[in-house]
Amino acid sequence: MAEQMVKFMVNGRSYEIPIEPHMTLVEVLRDKLDITGTKLSCGAGECGACTVLIDGKPALSCLTLAMTAREKSILTIEGLAEGGNLHPIQKAFIEHGAIQCGFCTPGMILATKALLDENPNPNREEVKKALAGNLCRCTGYVKIVDAVLAAAEEMGKGGS
Ligand code: FES
Ligand code: FES
Structure with missing residues (x-):
């Protein structure tokens, strides 16, 4: 066509x-x-x-x-990174061991960004719900949810 x-x-x-x-x-x-x-x-x-x-x-x-x-x-x-600095969500994923093979990570991080833009202070259940469509074969999800909650906290302190 x-x-x-x-x-x-x-x-x-x-x-x-x-x-x-x-x-x-x-x-x-x-x-x-x-x-x-x-x-x-x-x-x-x-x-x-x-x-x-x-x-x-x-x-x-x-x-x-x-x-x-x-x-x-x-x-x-x-x-997502600005001026050579990783976004707080990216940093949190690294710091919490939420990345293994990394194949799901770009999608997870962008889904997280959309969540935190809309709801800057989600609880664990809200994070799980927001990421329910993003599958990870490696991490078991606990570390990913921990990372999202940590990113929300960090961004709430005045990060970007
Ligand atoms: S590659 Fe698009 S949902 Fe799996
Ligand atoms: S880190 Fe491998 S699929 Fe999620």
Whole structure:
């Protein structure tokens, strides 16, 4: 099918590129823009590894047609650190051992960002609920939830 020019922002940078209508957002990010922090795992909406934020809301980029991101603002894991400093959520994941193979981590961290933007002080159950769509084969989840709670506390002290 014919490509169409689509304009959107990724991590604060504007792109205008030709996209075939069937291409998913994760394909465009990884294969056309070489922004490979977003992971493609199940490709079927079941694992959350491909989670990005579109206009601040979590979205499964394996199920999102790239065309639908037209004129929108996309945040991937590459856009989270600022000025060479890791985001407090990234730091908390490292400090709490919430990363093992790391394949789920970009999606987990972006789902966490969406949660904390909306609810800066979640309890353990709210964290579990917010991350229920993000699967991790390695950590057993306890450390991930601990990391999210620690990040919330740190950010509540005036971090970003
Ligand atoms: S790769 Fe998108 S939900 Fe699994
Ligand atoms: S750290 Fe390996 S899947 Fe989560």
